[in-house]
Amino acid sequence: MKLEAAFNKLKEKGYKRTKQREKILEIFVAQDQYIAAKVILKEIQADFPGVSYDTIYRNLYLLSEEEILEATELGGEKHFRLSCDTHGHHHHFICTDCGKTKSIHFCPMERMNESLPGCQIENHKFEIYGKCPECS
The missing domain is CATH 1.10.10.10 (Winged helix-like DNA-binding domain superfamily/Winged helix DNA-binding domain)
Incomplete structure (x- = not known):
């Protein structure tokens, strides 16, 4: 933005x-x-x-x-x-050292819905934490 x-x-x-x-x-x-x-x-x-x-x-x-x-x-x-300028639904990898992020264009909710029959999902947040190549 x-x-x-x-x-x-x-x-x-x-x-x-x-x-x-x-x-x-x-x-x-x-x-x-x-x-x-x-x-x-x-x-x-x-x-x-x-x-x-x-x-x-x-x-x-x-x-x-x-x-x-x-x-x-x-x-x-x-x-x-x-906030991201990336359009469309996505998630993030976040470096725990420097805080830089990388967009992930895969959503695990497609699989989660199968595991939660009858549940009404209102929202979700999926983040992966680790070290980026520069911090590794």
């Missing part, structure tokens, strides 16, 4: 374009990987020394709720990344 597309999506929902949100999104646009909230806070504080951890987390969760960011758990900590 591009920066302007993200702000257009926020504007449609009635949210303002703030300098802090702009900086947060610029960080994600520059890095195609999952990033911990504490890393975002450290980078933001270079430009906004008084910004709190709560402010960063509120913005990260807002951006996630509006599907501008995706979230996952790595090492017991929430990490975020810009």
Whole structure:
């Protein structure tokens, strides 16, 4: 997702374009990987020394709720990344060291439906964790 597309999506929902949100999104646009909230806070504080951890987390969760960011758990900590531009249903391999991702265009739900007769599946998330070639 591009920066302007993200702000257009926020504007449609009635949210303002703030300098802090702009900086947060610029960080994600520059890095195609999952990033911990504490890393975002450290980078933001270079430009906004008084910004709190709560402010960063509120913005990260807002951006996630509006599907501008995706979230996952790595090492017991929430990490975020810009939502994919990949069209269509897909899943991800996530490097546990650097946070980089690779799209997987296979969905195991086709097999899972056979194992769950009578169940009404509402949603699912499938991620594979490991080390990318650069981190191995």
